Amino acid sequence: MSEPAVEVLLADDNVADAELIMLSLGEDLVGRIHHVYDGEEALDFLLCRASYAQRSFEDPPKLIVLDIKLPKVSGLEVLEQIKRDPRTRAIPVVLLTSSRLEEDVLRGYQLGANSYVQKPVEFERFRQIVRRLGAYWLAVNEPVPSRAFSGESR
Amino acid sequence: MPIEILLVEDDHGDVRLIQEMLSEAGAVPFSLEIANSLAAALERLRAGGIDVLLLDLGLPDSSGVSTFTSVHAQIPTLPIIVLTGFGDPSVALTVVQQGAQDYLMKGQVDGNLIWRTIRYAMERQRGRRELVLSETRVRQLNESLERRVADRTAELAAANRELETFTYSVSHDLRAPLRQIDGFSRILVEHAGPALDSKSQHYLSRIQEGTQHMGRLVDDLLSLAQLGRQDVHTRPTSLGAIVSDALNEVRGDWGDRNIQWAIGGLPTVECDPGLMKIVFTNLLSNAIKYTRQCEVATIEVTSTGSNGRSTILVRDNGVGFNMKYADKLFGVFQRLHRADQFEGSGVGLATVQRIIHKHGGEIWAESEPNHGATFFFTLAQQGDHAVAESA
Numbered sequence: 072m073s074e075p076a077v078e079v080l081l082a083d084d085n086v087a088d089a090e091l092i093m094l095s096l097g098e099d100l101v102g103r104i105h106h107v108y109d110g111e112e113a114l115d116f117l118l119c120r121a122s123y124a125q126r127s128f129e130d131p132p133k134l135i136v137l138d139i140k141l142p143k144v145s146g147l148e149v150l151e152q153i154k155r156d157p158r159t160r161a162i163p164v165v166l167l168t169s170s171r172l173e174e175d176v177l178r179g180y181q182l183g184a185n186s187y188v189q190k191p192v193e194f195e196r197f198r199q200i201v202r203r204l205g206a207y208w209l210a211v212n213e214p215v216p217s218r219a220f221s222g223e224s225r
Numbered sequence: 226m227p228i229e230i231l232l233v234e235d236d237h238g239d240v241r242l243i244q245e246m247l248s249e250a251g252a253v254p255f256s257l258e259i260a261n262s263l264a265a266a267l268e269r270l271r272a273g274g275i276d277v278l279l280l281d282l283g284l285p286d287s288s289g290v291s292t293f294t295s296v297h298a299q300i301p302t303l304p305i306i307v308l309t310g311f312g313d314p315s316v317a318l319t320v321v322q323q324g325a326q327d328y329l330m331k332g333q334v335d336g337n338l339i340w341r342t343i344r345y346a347m348e349r350q351r352g353r354r355e356l357v358l359s360e361t362r363v364r365q366l367n368e369s370l371e372r373r374v375a376d377r378t379a380e381l382a383a384a385n386r387e388l389e390t391f392t393y394s395v396s397h398d399l400r401a402p403l404r405q406i407d408g409f410s411r412i413l414v415e416h417a418g419p420a421l422d423s424k425s426q427h428y429l430s431r432i433q434e435g436t437q438h439m440g441r442l443v444d445d446l447l448s449l450a451q452l453g454r455q456d457v458h459t460r461p462t463s464l465g466a467i468v469s470d471a472l473n474e475v476r477g478d479w480g481d482r483n484i485q486w487a488i489g490g491l492p493t494v495e496c497d498p499g500l501m502k503i504v505f506t507n508l509l510s511n512a513i514k515y516t517r518q519c520e521v522a523t524i525e526v527t528s529t530g531s532n533g534r535s536t537i538l539v540r541d542n543g544v545g546f547n548m549k550y551a552d553k554l555f556g557v558f559q560r561l562h563r564a565d566q567f568e569g570s571g572v573g574l575a576t577v578q579r580i581i582h583k584h585g586g587e588i589w590a591e592s593e594p595n596h597g598a599t600f601f602f603t604l605a606q607q608g609d610h611a612v613a614e615s616a
Contacts, residue, residue, distance in 0.1 A: 087405040094412060100351070169400045172393070192400050192440035194408035 078209060080132040082113040082149065084142050085165075091194070092136070092167070095201035101207070105132070107221040108143025112136070114152060114154075117159050128158045128222050134208045137184075139168040139175055141185040147178055153182035163208060227254040230343070232295075233266040234259065234281045239331060243279065243339070263287040263295060270300055277343050278327075282307045282316065293320045304350035306342055326350060385453065392450040396443045403443065406606025407436040408479050416421070438570075442558075445572035449557065452576060455500075457583050462498045464491040464505075464537065468526055471505035478513045479522075487525040492535045495603055500580045507573040508539040508600055514567055515598065516543035540599040545592035554590055577602075 081098075081104050083089045093101050106107070107113045115121040131160055135153070139146040146166065165180045165186040166167040179187050188204060191197050230247070240259055247257060249340045258275075260266035263286045269275070282292045293307055304433070305326040305371040317328040326346035329339065410432045421597050468488055516522030525540040546554070546561045553559040555578040556602070559570040585605030592598035 074298060085401055087409070088401055091405065091408045094408075166448050169397055171451075174452075190400070190404060192403050192407065192443060193437065197404060197408065 076103065076130065077105045079105070079205075080113065080116060080134070081136045082108075082110065082146065083136075083138040084108045084140070085138070086203045088138075088190070091122055091197065092201055095198040096205045097202070100205060105115055109142040110146060110149045113141070113149050114144060117149075117153050117162070118156065129217065131159065131162050131215075131220050133163070135162055135164045136167050136204075139170050139179070141164060147175070147182060150179065150182045150184055158220065163202045163212070163215070165175045165208065166205060168203070188223055205211060227256050228343070228347070229276045230255055230257045230279060231266065231269060231275045231277075232257060232259050232279045233261075233263070233284065235261040239281070239308075239310075246334065246336035246339055248336075250340050251339065259286070263292055263586070266296065267299060270296070270303070275303065277347055278303055278305045279308055279343075279602075280305055281310070282320075283310065290316060290319050290323070293325055294323060297324050297492070302350065302354060304346040306346050328492050346437070387501050389450050389453040392446060393454070396446040396450060399439075403436050403440050407433060407440070408449075417466055442570045442572070445570040445576070446557075449572050449576050449579065452500075452579055452583075455548075457497045457500065459495045459497050459584070461493055462496050462501060463493045464496075464501070464528070465489075467501050467507050468500060468509075471502050471509055474502070474506050475510045475513060478510055482513075482517075483521050484516070485521060485523040487523065487527070490527045491537070492528055494535065496584055496604055497580075500583070504577050504580050505539075506603070507577045510599075511573060511600075512539060512541035512543065514543075514569070515545070516541050519543060534603065535543070536601050536603050538599055538601045540597065542597040545596050546590075547594050548592060551592075553565045553589060555588070 078100065081092060083092065083106070086108075089106050092106060093106070095105065096104065105116065107116060113135075116126065117122045117125040117131070137146040137149060137178070146152060148169065150164055150166070151162070160183075163185040164183070165188060166174070166184045167188050167190060169190050170176075171189045176187050186204075186208075188200060191200065232240060234243070244257060247255065258269065260269050261284075263284050266278075266280075267468070270278075273422050278296065280293060280296060282289055282613055286290055287295060293305065296303070297305060299347075299542060301324070304326045305324075307317065307325045309317055309328055310331040317330075321328060327342050327351055329342060337372050408444075410429055414421075414426070414429055421429070468491060473485075509526075512524045513522070516524065519542055523542045526538070528535040528537045530536050544562075544567075553561065555574045556571075557575040559575075560569060560571040562569075581602050581604070586603040588600065588602040590598055590600045
């Protein structure tokens with residue numbers, strides 16, 4: 072039996088926040104979320120390299136949820152690299168972060184983020200927001216056609 | 226030290242005459258040198274050491290007013306007494322207007338007059354030199370003062386920026402652990418709620434209250450810090466419209482309470498509409514909060530004054546405050562009421578004050594306990610903004 076396909080790549084160095092995000096998204100999705108703790112591992116995963124060399128570009132996550140403050144490689148740098156790379160460019164990226172600095176928001180959009188969401192302090196609101204994000208990007212939003220990742224459109 | 230006099234005169238008779246008059250009446254030691262042309266005079270002057278110049282305007286190589294201006298242009302600080310032979314008062318007047326110390330008519334001169342003129346000329350010139358010197362000194366002092374003020378201002382601005390960055394990162398980093406405390410305590414209630422006794426549930430709700438309160442503090446602090454980094458973008462703005470906007474924002478705060486609103490007479494002023502909405506949202510929300518115990522609350526928003534300098538006021542009939550604490554009103558985290566009576570973070574009025582100051586205005590309040598409070602503020606006069614913002 073093969074592993075279930077990864078639907079969400081979650082990059083957040085904060086274990087507790089990541090757990091709250093997973094709890095908010097709901098049990099049925101948890102098995103399909105891959106959680107990484109720093110920007111470098113996020114890039115390894117997405118660019119199918121290092122310990123993720125066996126992964127294929129044709130099997131991308133449906134959504135990337137990125138924190139901005141990440142160890143090693145920052146969230147904005149991860150964003151910049153995957154939006155520059157034709158093999159990963161089409162994957163939707165949601166920046167989910169504590170920062171509401173205008174320059175972070177601006178830079179996020181300039182680098183091609185598909186959405187920018189601030190983590191609220193209050194957990195009820197946080198849970199609602201994360202649930203809506205999951206519902207929107209995984210159920211409402213039309214997924215990127217797979218040929219975007221198979222080389223045909225390049 | 227003898228007085229060094231240079232006589233510029235090509236007529237030998239005149240030279241001898243003046244020489245005699247000077248010696249006759251000379252009460253002070255002096256030495257007299259003669260130059261018989263403009264060129265010779267200029268050359269001698271370049272060597273220096275001359276205290277006063279007696280100058281005939283009619284020379285072999287120069288005549289009229291230009292004789293004077295040539296010399297004066299070369300050494301503006303040298304006292305020059307012009308000798309005129311032709312009794313033309315207009316020439317005399319012209320050279321004096323252009324900077325000569327005095328003039329003497331040949332043929333109407335005696336030794337005493339020459340000496341008096343020389344001494345006055347030197348005295349006046351010294352006064353003028355001292356004046357120029359002290360003016361220079363004052364200018365230098367001013368410049369150095371301005372430089373120091375500019376340096377200090379830059380230092381202060383840098384320190385402010387640093388503090389704001391610090392506040393921002395601190396309050397930013399406080400958010401994550403708060404969310405986690407709030408989140409996991411809630412999940413704990415959901416997970417184990419039915420199994421918990423009422424005391425445990427009470428403790429958990431205390432944890433949640435605490436995190437919520439701190440959450441508000443952090444959010445407000447963040448807003449305040451962000452405000453410091455924000456630029457003011459002013460444009461002509463109807464304050465009436467801003468107040469309506471703000472009122473919509475706080476509408477949820479009063480539920481079914483009876484509040485009499487008196488809003489009117491608000492001018493159109495040059496301000497940042499977004500920031501001004503924060504001002505009114507805070508002031509109105511305070512007015513609503515602190516009239517909570519009134520059966521009928523009255524809240525008035527209006528303005529007084531004219532000629533581009535209006536004072537805006539927000540008045541309520543609520544609990545008010547003791548004027549003794551008026552200076553604490555606008556401080557960050559300063560509260561004049563118990564948290565269980567009137568909730569709040571103590572950041573609202575600090576935010577309001579910061580916005581008003583960013584507009585180059587002033588804010589103050591008047592009150593009496595149980596007799597309501599009035600908040601007044603002004604904004605910079607038209608055209609004041611550039612000054613206000615760079616300060």
